[in-house]
Amino acid sequence: MGFFSTILGLFGFGVGISAGLVIGYYLFIFFQPSDVKDPEIRPLVEQDSETLQGMLPEIPLWVKNPDYDRVDWINKFLEYMWPYLDKAICMTAENIAKPIIEEQIPKYKIDAVKFEKLTLGSLPPTFQGMKVYVTDEKELIMEPLIKWAGNPDVTIAVKAFGLKATVQVVDLQVFALPRITLKPLVPSFPCFANIFVSLMEKPYVDFGLKLIGADLMSIPGLYRFVQELIKDQVANMYLWPKTLQVPVLDPSKAFKRPVGVLHVKVLRASKLKKKDFLGASDPYVKLKLTEDKLTSKKTTVKHKNLNPEWNEEFDMIVKDPQTQALELHVIDWEQVGKHDKMGMNVVPLKELTADEPKGFTLELLKNMDLNDAQNEKSRGQLEVELTYKPFKEDEMPKTFEESKTLQKAPEDTPDGGGVLVVIVHEAQDVEGKHHTNPYVTILFRGEKRKTKHVKKNRDPRWEEEFTFMLDEPPVNDKLHVEVQSSSSRIGLLHPKETLGYIDINLSDVVNNKRINERYHLIDSKNGRIQIELQWRTK
């Protein structure tokens, strides 16, 4: 008896529940209005302190943190533009979705899918603070806090098997803190080549999903689960350091980088003309690449020899093998006075094939003017062997991310050696007692290099690069960087003066491969200089 009635009871309960659910549904839910109203917004002054307390967690970041700026003008702009943006975005979305829907409908045996209502609501997204980060790299970083608590209404009606079901998404709220990085900066509009977007923290998402009137997202437990699920999915894709990259410009612009190395072997010269009155000349060879500000390279001097043999090798960095050429000058060394020119020639680099050594026997000429009569005279010959070694394909900068990763040194750099690149970017607040026309002198292992002079400027920008080819990492070496100023005014007691200097320890570069830092200058009140160092090995 008891057992039977329990079974009956349970059965009745089951039936009752279903009936109850259906009745309850019709009673409470079915007749709910499905339109979305604009929220009633009462100005702050009219609200009581309790509601105000409730608002505190949503206070904009620019109020709380002084490093965030207020951008209410952008909010106003968006507000005025929102009705138009709304229509535009919805139209575009519909146009994109329609063909996809048309395709999918037959697959699932659905009769029709229609957008009953599609609007993004009356509330635009708001920017609740904008923060900017300033780094020493060539990039712009900004972090706006975007909160969109809108009242959109997207209703899709699906007709299938004679039934109609409506799916409605309402009250979509998305709060996110994206970090937008514009890099690298290039000298052609709009002045940045890529946009990188990445979220600094998991976004907050909330919405209402009404299936035939019943909001699935109000079931306690379920909505938290769905929110977490969405948050995690988005985080997997875009949470920092992962980024979304939007290319804006073709990255193959500006910025000429070294593309290879020219290996020169100066063999010998023959039948040189006598330049000295007493005895034979003392020749040496000077090598230089066109379009290169680097100082030229020199062989040793072979005294009193009109058929000298050198067999010396040099490496020169090439930026553009199509336009650059190697200039060779044979010069007579003098103890006193100016050295006499004995002859010269030029070899365009485009005559060379990559990685193939080529020997040249060059007639020494007075100059490269083919019509000059003086070139008829024979001044002797110079024998050299040239090999152009381009940097390998995967070492070449393909996209601008390369500025972070490093290039390798050329093949024939001695094992354990590499290329030290010093880039002088800019300096700030440099001031001389008598004049300020700053330029930078770099001293490394006895070699001195200079940048251009910048006239009358306390915040000069040079952006000049210097390279040193080394046999071993300069772990114990220091780089001396000095900012100097010189003036050409007549009658000055101090035509040259120093505006500050620093000594950089190069062991840091060897360990880190790339350092880009701002250093405070010694002997300068407030001066700072930005130097970038790179150590490239094989």
Add this chain to the structure above:
Amino acid sequence: MGLVSGMFMGMVFGISLMAGWRHMMKYRSTKRIAKAADIKILGALSRDDLKKICGDNYPEWISFPVYEQVKWLNKHLSKLWPFVAEAASAVIKESVEPLLEEYRPPGITSLKFSKLSLGTVAPKIEGIRVQNLKKGQITMDIDLRWGGDPSIILGVEAALVASIPIQLKNLQVFTVVRVIFQLAEEIPCISAVVVALLAEPKPRIDYTLKAVGGSLTAVPGISDMIDDTVNSIVTDMLQWPHRIVVPIGGIPVDTSELELKPEGKLKVTVVKANNLKNLEMIGKSDPYVVVHIRPLFKIKTKVIENNLNPIWNETFELIAEDRETQELTVEVFDQDIGQDKRLGIAKFRLIELEPETPKEVNLNLLSSLDTLKIKDNKDRGSCTIKLLYHQFNKEEQLIALEEEKRILEERKRLKEAGVIGSTMDALDGAASLVGSGVGMVGTGIGTGVGLVGSVVSVLESGWWGVD
């Protein structure tokens, strides 16, 4: 028994589940809507609102100026400036050189850029204000300050003198730029952009001129002429009510509503002048008067020789585009061999005229409109004029526009034929009376359209991209 009670309990349970669900729905919905309202309010806080929220702990560093500060944008600008400067030099050269040619004064035969580099100092935006003054438009005012160190060298050629390179140094620009966005219902939702410099506060463009390898005094008055050119370009093309209209590619739009249109015509009768200064050594000055509203359309009277109290009684018509802000400029010159000297200048604000009401005015002539440049207060006499302003109706407006376009062609033709040295030359009152009585002034807006066209095409191709 069990069945019925089971069913009953089941039903109750079911119904209450649904009721509970509905309750949750309402609760969640209310919460969301409340949050939305909060966020909306917090997106546009005012000083009082913030005081109410924070109470005693009001943060000290916050201020609410009319023009909102944009420190973050300035930081970006200074980082971005070297690249923008390089990218913009070419665009600027292309778009400004035709303007220099159009607005150069008669004394200079050629005015071009030899070198243009924008320097290392970025402009600073002091503040931005966004308003909605008209439906379908968003007005953004940007307070711009630029104390730059650009390297601009102009190649100037003047009559009787060889070409002089003149360097423009220490450029200081203080102005408020008004950018009006015309909204549309298609991506990108902006159909056109209108750019103008607000007249109030008056835009200030200061610079010093230096002749490279020579002296400025080699060509007398050249710095004044260059100042004149710059001033004319600014007031005639950029300063409100004039504006530059740039349609954004991709959306078809009718920009005629945005462009400046003639509002009415001003009938000017130059009656006489009294007590003019004598600038001649032998005999007396030979005065004539030049009137204009826009520097591109100047009209002059006949010359009356040897007279310091001349009577002309000549009538002209000038077109006005905005009675509220424009002024009539009256200049009295002394005709001479070589460059004509200016005896005096005066301005009259059109807003002081009642439409359709004739008015006779006696203007005191000054040596210069820039009160800082007046060195002597010597009396330069006065000029009497009669004025009558007539406001156009729609038809007359259209006729005036057409007339202007026609006269634009005429002026260009005259210039090419060598009859007039530059489009800034004052035309004879008699010569330009072409019977219609309307739009004797001609070129102005038409030129504006032509020039805007060229500016727009440069900006469009180089900047906005082709869609």
